[in-house]
Amino acid sequence: MTQTRAAGVPRIIVVGAGFAGLACVRRLERRLPPDKAQILLVDPTSASLYLPLLPQVASGVLAASSVAVPLARLLRHTLRVPGGALGVDLPAKTIYVKKITGEDEALRYDYLVLAPGSVTRTFEIPGLAEHARGMKTLKQALNLRDHVIAQLELAAAANTEEEKRRRCTFLVVGGGYAGTETCACLLELTTNAARRLPGLAPELISWTLADLADKLMPELGEDLGGVAMRMLARRGVNFKLGTSVAAVTDTEVKLTDGTALATETCVWTAGVAASPLVRGLGETSRGRLVVGADMRLPGWEGVFALGDCAAVPDLAKQRDGVEGAVCPPTAQHAMRQGKVAADNVICTMGGRPLREYYHKDLGLVVDLGGPRAVAKPLGIPLSGVPAQIATRGYHIMAMPSIRSRLRVLGNWASHGVAGDDLLRVDMGMDRPRTLAGYEFTDMYPDPEHISGIIEGLESDSREQ
Ligand SMILES: Cc1cc2nc3c(=O)[nH]c(=O)nc-3n(C[C@H](O)[C@H](O)[C@H](O)COP(=O)(O)OP(=O)(O)OC[C@H]3O[C@@H](n4cnc5c(N)ncnc54)[C@H](O)[C@@H]3O)c2cc1C
Known part of the structure; x- marks a missing residue:
């Protein structure tokens, strides 16, 4: 798969095509024509899964194809990378991806949106x-x-x-x-x-x-x-x-x-735990990556995290007096955060102030x-x-x-x-x-080894 981009066109990588990632990419596509940015969406699946209806799939009320909404139908000029992001090297602005074939690739970004969701939380319970x-x-x-x-x-x-x-x-x-x-x-x-x-x-x-x-x-x-x-x-x-x-x-x-x-x-x-991808990227709160109300990862310009993987401050609850409240891991928040994160990527590109995420639970x-x-x-x-x-x-x-x-x-x-x-x-x-x-949770390497892995990979074939 090769894809070139014109010199000077920034690359935005979005990781995860769930509620948060998909909403973000769709907004970016609407607001940024292909000559303004190259958008890459990294996800091992080819569909966005509507998780709240999974119990109805299990019970035979709905067909699997009804809750897996094909990305090919939803996206226009975003380049999809079929694989999982297994690590991020923040100083090198590069992510490490394992494609669905098992091949490894290093992808450089100018802006990064992390929305890999959550995984089942397990404890040390025998069996x-x-x-x-x-x-x-x-x-x-x-x-x-x-x-x-x-x-x-x-x-x-x-x-x-x-x-x-x-x-x-x-x-x-x-x-x-x-x-x-x-x-x-x-x-x-x-x-x-x-x-x-x-x-x-x-x-x-x-x-x-x-x-x-x-x-x-x-x-x-x-x-x-x-x-x-x-x-x-x-x-x-x-x-x-x-x-x-x-x-x-x-x-x-x-x-x-x-x-x-x-x-x-x-x-x-x-219970759920944040995706192992966000381990080691910054401070966490109950395993979720701590970000600002603008969803920016503190200390890293142009890097955002949202949805189930991030502890996004719940400003609506905080204004109602719940000190330190963070948004619960729900589809409702993830979807809305995706849109604000897209706007904030564009604000960062234009050097404008970022928006804060504010939503009262419906x-x-x-x-x-x-x-x-x-x-x-x-x-x-x-x-x-x-x-x-x-x-x-x-x-x-x-x-x-x-x-x-x-x-x-x-x-x-x-x-x-x-x-x-x-x-x-x-x-x-x-x-x-x-x-x-x-859930492939055993595939993520130790965060300390990510830079070494990325250095050992061939350079990104999508770069000119
Ligand atoms: C059974 C069930 C019922 C639910 N019911 C409700 C409900 O009624 N109402 C409600 O608001 N919420 C509900 N939720 C919670 C809701 O689905 C989640 O809060 C929401 O999906 C979070 O969105 P997200 O975008 O953060 O993650 P997800 O929607 O989980 O999307 C994550 C995406 O990232 C991809 N991904 C994962 N790891 C990687 C990686 N390393 N690299 C690249 N891509 C990756 C996945 O393939 C997926 O596409 C339910 C959840 C479940 C499991």
Whole structure:
């Protein structure tokens, strides 16, 4: 892949094509014609993933292609580099990229926007990294769906009551929106499947939702978190609050309250950590790179970090008196930060003062499967069908293209009419299914070695 740029045209590299990176690149494209800047987008995938709808992919409500919005449809003159950025040498203004072929490349930049998002946060819990399943990538969602359907089929064919129960017992750890939605959507799948599969009885199905906190989705407030809990409890979900995981094996999960669950399914959504890419680049707050309200990395002109990987000050909350508040890792903030970061790159190029990011949270929407949801749009608490209308309306409006909106609407309609086909595609059954394996967190070299690696690489073929 070669691409030349006219002399004097600055290069902007954006790392990550998620909510933050994509919004940034689209704004840059609109405001900077190709003769004013060369824009490079580094991401190993060819689509921007709409993560909030992953639980609906896992539960078969949506097709994978509906939530993976192709970058080729969204971008015009940005040059895409299909690979992962594994390190940044700030003094040399160069990033180290491993392309999807495995080849290494060093890319020089004039301006850098870091938006690689977050990865699943794990702890030193025996067996967790090997046996738990995550919900951060499309492969994980598809693999979880396959796994759950396989468990039901195996349970239906099992000879012993013990095996039937073990395979029909499911544990989700993490009572935030990712864990709660995953639990609720998959509960819908398993309940419907149990009615249809001979050899299974609905009363065999058991879902447990565990979290170290003493309430569900505290960000929704006391009332709505409680409503969500009651809705799920009525459908049979067991709650283990104030509890986490002590050890995981293939067939059992030991909990910190001393109990053990015989299960083959432990879904781990208990928190996120910033991408390993930002390690060593500056001060961090709970692992997220500390940046100013203008998203600039302190001390490095022209370098910005945003989205889940960065601790961007939440000026709206700070002005309401919450000292030191930083924006929570949500799509809502990431998308809006992307636009401001693009403006700030352009201001830096023109030597103008930078904008500060200020956004008042618009509230949360949480899909609880089927017609159920809880939502707090603009501070108004909703539950049941009105909340589901608000939830679906919010997602449709937030999707980045009309095509993707139409696909999602079509999937909702066909699933509503025809239900789930319970099709297993054996996605990723041939790969080691560890958390690190799916999220490539084991590929990042030690930050101390980045300069040495970059020095050893051939010069960038895109330079004239
Ligand atoms: C299951 C689930 C449900 C959620 N529900 C909601 C919700 O309802 N509402 C809400 O506001 N938020 C929700 N979130 C959180 C929201 O999705 C994130 O806060 C948001 O995606 C963060 O945006 P980002 O751009 O920082 O990162 P991402 O959107 O994660 O994008 C990161 C991008 O960087 C790429 N990348 C990663 N590492 C590298 C690298 N080294 N080099 C190059 N590219 C890289 C990735 O491929 C990806 O394209 C949910 C998250 C999950 C997992």
